Amino acid sequence: MPGITAYVGFNEIGAPKKGEYVFVSAASGAIGQIVGQLAKLAGCYVVGSAGSKEKVMGIVDRLFVMIFDYLNENCKEELEVVQRQYPFETLKYLRNTLRLRYEEGIQMLKEAGAEIDPYKKLNTVVERKLGQLILEKYGTEFYMLHRCPLAARSFYTMPCYDDIKYLGCF
Numbered sequence: 001m002p003g004i005t006a007y008v009g010f011n012e013i014g015a016p017k018k019g020e021y022v023f024v025s026a027a028s029g030a031i032g033q034i035v036g037q038l039a040k041l042a043g044c045y046v047v048g049s050a051g052s053k054e055k056v057m058g059i060v061d062r063l064f065v066m067i068f069d070y071l072n073e074n075c076k077e078e079l080e081v082v083q084r085q086y087p088f089e090t091l092k093y094l095r096n097t098l099r100l101r102y103e104e105g106i107q108m109l110k111e112a113g114a115e116i117d118p119y120k121k122l123n124t125v126v127e128r129k130l131g132q133l134i135l136e137k138y139g140t141e142f143y144m145l146h147r148c149p150l151a152a153r154s155f156y157t158m159p160c161y162d163d164i165k166y167l168g169c170f
Contacts, residue, residue: 006034018043028055053168061097068093091141098143105145108133119149
């Protein structure tokens with residue numbers, strides 16, 4: 001049913017033309033995902049919304065896993081050519097991307113002996129250490145770290161609704 005609902009709603013009721021803007025409410029839902037794809041195929045500009053940060057993380061999660069899968073399945077020859085020139089190991093990732101709260105990442109670093117301020121932005125050396133720890137513990141190199149500290153705020157992020165010491169970003 002979602003496919004028929006999306007198709008009729010998009011093509012028969014909305015009927016946008018190439019180059020027009022399409023706003024998709026509930027873009028993380030079954031119908032919204034299809035409408036977004038139909039709109040892109042029709043040459044429209046698409047803007048989607050989701051009801052929560054978790055739903056947005058789910059969309060980003062699925063998008064990256066699909067990209068990784070596509071590259072591994074359909075670009076083997078190209079990857080082999082690149083690997084001969086620039087040796088690398090195949091990316092290790094999970095079907096359901098690991099999501100850690102910033103506090104959990106800090107705890108992992110502290111347990112590994114790092115002295116770190118839990119409300120500061122991580123520097124590159126510490127980020128690499130955390131990546132190594134996550135690979136050893138969870139077997140993945142791709143993960144999402146969310147609820148970063150307010151001190152690491154970028155201009156486009158907003159504080160968490162439930163604790164203003166952290167950001168609602170990932």
